[in-house]
Amino acid sequence: MTARIVDGRALAARLRSQYAIRVRDLQDMGAQPPGLAVILVGDDPASAVYVRNKIRACEATGIRSIALRLPGSISNAELLGRIVELNADEAVHGILVQLPLPPQIDLPRVLETIAVEKDVDGFHLYNVGGLVTGSTVFSPCTPYGVVKLLEAENLAIEGQNVVVVGASNIVGKPMALMLMARDATVAICHAKTRDLAQFTMLADILVVAAGVPGLIVPQMVKTGAVVIDVGINRLPNGRITGDVDFEGVAQKASLITPVPGGVGPMTVTMLLENTIASAERAAARRRR
Numbered sequence: 126m127t128a129r130i131v132d133g134r135a136l137a138a139r140l141r142s143q144y145a146i147r148v149r150d151l152q153d154m155g156a157q158p159p160g161l162a163v164i165l166v167g168d169d170p171a172s173a174v175y176v177r178n179k180i181r182a183c184e185a186t187g188i189r190s191i192a193l194r195l196p197g198s199i200s201n202a203e204l205l206g207r208i209v210e211l212n213a214d215e216a217v218h219g220i221l222v223q224l225p226l227p228p229q230i231d232l233p234r235v236l237e238t239i240a241v242e243k244d245v246d247g248f249h250l251y252n253v254g255g256l257v258t259g260s261t262v263f264s265p266c267t268p269y270g271v272v273k274l275l276e277a278e279n280l281a282i283e284g285q286n287v288v289v290v291g292a293s294n295i296v297g298k299p300m301a302l303m304l305m306a307r308d309a310t311v312a313i314c315h316a317k318t319r320d321l322a323q324f325t326m327l328a329d330i331l332v333v334a335a336g337v338p339g340l341i342v343p344q345m346v347k348t349g350a351v352v353i354d355v356g357i358n359r360l361p362n363g364r365i366t367g368d369v370d371f372e373g374v375a376q377k378a379s380l381i382t383p384v385p386g387g388v389g390p391m392t393v394t395m396l397l398e399n400t401i402a403s404a405e406r407a408a409a410r411r412r413r
């Protein structure tokens with residue numbers, strides 16, 4: 126079997142052109158353009174690149190973006206104060222605090238200070254809990270992007286055996302909950318899982334978010350499986366690669382996502398979608 130390779134950039138571009146229309150519709154109704162505030166603390170070069178990409182994607186879609194570049198030495202209280210200001214700013218519909226944060230910052234405090242209705246990352250405990258109860262305001266962008274990608278490819282989720290490799294708070298755990306909500310049978314594997322292959326072999330849909338290059342080799346994959354690679358690993362030569370042996374697994378899977386050009390562009394696209402949805406809700410509240 127040779128897998129179909131999903132073009133995440135093309136799918137992202139298709140969705141973004143639909144989002145540009147939603148932004149225009151909002152403005153035609155006299156509503157504010159969607160606004161996203163991105164807070165970058167310190168000068169981690171990888172974070173700076175990600176933030177620049179997010180801002181560029183916003184601009185191309187008609188979303189107003191505000192980048193707050195704050196010193197790595199900022200106090201916890203001052204950062205919380207900035208978030209409180211943005212919570213009150215009616216031009217801001219989404220607030221994203223780029224992770225990771227420096228050690229003096231109380232991350233849970235930061236996430237719980239962001240207003241739930243502006244939490245476009247979906248990291249606030251209310252939104253995290255909503256994944257269990259089905260009452261979430263925003264879904265986290267990476268797993269949401271994976272669900273959108275599966276839907277765009279017309280792949281059934283209901284009743285499928287899904288194995289998620291990686292149990293992080295931002296990808297693995299919310300991914301499992303979102304697929305459970307769509308009636309998949311889900312198993313989560315992690316660094317302490319014994320005999321990983323025993324689990325991955327059962328997967329109709331294998332989602333890999335472990336951060337270990339080359340972790341998934343063909344012998345661990347069922348013939349015809351759908352393989353979603355969420356890994357982003359920087360190699361010594363500066364290139365990025367996923368968690369899946371792409372060349373090998375592509376010979377056995379029915380569908381596979383590449384890195385780069387797979388899930389990554391969908392993550393940024395869901396950030397745009399969440400920000401537009403937030404602005405649409407704000408406009409609806411004003412009309413009432």
Ligand SMILES: Nc1nc(=O)c2c([nH]1)NC[C@@H]1CN(c3ccc(C(=O)N[C@@H](CCC(=O)O)C(=O)O)cc3)C=[N+]21
Binds near residue numbers: 224357384390393
């Ligand atoms: N508050 C917060 N929210 C985040 O969503 C968040 C974060 N912090 N911190 C860092 C991670 C990482 N992340 C990525 C998003 C898109 C790509 C992406 O578009 N990647 C492209 C190209 C990558 C490249 O070439 O460097 C691709 O895979 O094709 C990658 C990584 C969001 N994150």
